Amino acid sequence: MPVTHSPWREWERATADEQPPYAVLDRAALQANAADLVRRAGGVPLRIASKSLRVRPVIEELLTMPGFAGVLAFTLPEALWLSQTCPDVVVGYPTADRAAIAALAQDERAAQAVTLMIDSTAQLDLVDAIVPPARRPPIRVCLELDAAWQGPAPLGRLGVARSPLRTPAQLRALAVAVQRRPGFTLAGVMAYEAQIAGVADRVPHRRAMNALVGWVKTRSREEIAERRACAVAAVREIADLEFVNGGGTGSIESTAADASITEIAAGSGLFAGHYFDDYQAFTPRPATGFALSVVRKPRPDCVTVLGGGWIASGPPGPDRLPRVVYPAGLRMLPRESAGEVQTPLTGSAARSLSIGDRVWLRHAKSGELSEHVNEFLVVDAGRVVDRHPTYRGEGKAFL
Known part of the structure; x- marks a missing residue:
């Protein structure tokens, strides 16, 4: 089902003083997704799949x-x-x-x-x-x-x-x-x-x-x-x-x-990577996303962000790649896609972007986002209210 919540502008404003790359966790969206999972379970207890968080x-x-x-x-x-x-x-x-x-x-x-x-x-x-x-x-x-x-x-x-x-x-x-x-x-x-x-x-x-x-x-x-x-x-x-x-x-x-x-x-329905937008039975709210910096502009309709190759597990394909969500009108180059150190993006929105601007993306599936950042900036009501360390931020790399 299509995503009905688009929090990117709010996240952009709330984290204006932060230095990319960083990840956001939207508290209201997380709580809404948790409540929806409980509702769908109809009284059956939910065991939290930690790999997805x-x-x-x-x-x-x-x-x-x-x-x-x-x-x-x-x-x-x-x-x-x-x-x-x-x-x-x-x-x-x-x-x-x-x-x-x-x-x-x-x-x-x-x-x-x-x-x-x-x-x-x-x-x-x-x-x-x-x-x-x-x-x-x-x-x-x-x-x-x-x-x-x-x-x-x-x-x-x-x-x-x-x-x-x-x-x-x-x-x-x-x-x-x-x-x-x-x-x-x-x-x-x-x-x-x-x-x-x-x-x-x-x-x-x-x-x-x-x-x-x-x-x-x-x-x-x-x-x-x-x-x-x-x-x-x-x-x-x-x-x-x-x-x-x-x-x-x-x-x-x-x-x-x-x-x-x-x-x-x-677990995956809590942070709600974009892969879960396309399920018939439920529609989670995007609760997480990450911001990368524009560091190059190869041509007027193309920018390059630093990093981006944060790939989900499973058979390689477009559905395992991060998805560019803001500003609208950007797409990856088919021959380069999401790179370990840089990701070129093209589209009409690139013309208005400058060096140092942010581009927002969503991870695809479950735990890959947490393996690339040390913390989540917890956003609520338009401001950063907390910082939660990931396993990586606590010095843990279990697999």
Whole structure:
């Protein structure tokens, strides 16, 4: 859906004394997006996907809001760090970080707060090899079920390549293995339907593709709801699960409708990179953006800004690039695009820009913006009211 909020002029005025490059976090937009995620979840708790934020003060503030509970971290070192203030952190991906596993095993408080993700007994073997069960508190684990959809030819498998556990029987077998091994506690199950949550379905000028994506999402919702429910029921026969996690920002409604789910992971819809403008089901407000300086003017209708190559993860393409939003009427050069150290921009607006002027852009997807700045300037009611350090600003580079 089209963006209905255009805060760039307000951000420009509020940060007139700041030196680019810098990033803005709009407090009102963040709160509105958080409230909308909670509304869409319909009472199902939301676990904050930290990789989409990477700003500890924001994570901690969100955890005080009704509807949010716990963090889905992306690495174990990050989870250990966050667990100092958050008592419920699930690591969303398996870990092979020996030092972090040893630190977890030596800290009873952290062992009670942090849950590791597994999809194989080999991951249990690694933990035991680092610190034997007799020398550590029980380590909490979560089993991950593959939620990809096996579509008809020629579509084939649609989703992300994550867990090898696809059937209820496979998930139950690993649950049995965990229950039989000393030193581990089976706490939860996770199944992330990326082909529903992570694919835009209202992209401009792509009517046929949008229709195909919508069809895939409908079919995939039906399949994963049935398979996940069976898998969770199979595991619950042998373990008292604390949580069953699924979904993401793009699938909150359908994930919440699955009775086997107890919580939903969400994060990208909070800062709302421009990739999430093109979803059928919801319209987040742009809560973040960044300003770069004009440093060159190769010709009257072209300016060059310093930096700009802040690219999102996923298949390379225009939808992973930052989007120029202000002043209107600027576009990247196809043969250069967004560069690591400079980004040329052309268009009618370039004629009125001078050296030292600002150009505003939006990041595409989730956490890439926080990896390029040390802090966010928090803007509210037309002025800078706070400064929130990013992970980078706190000296943390987890991945």
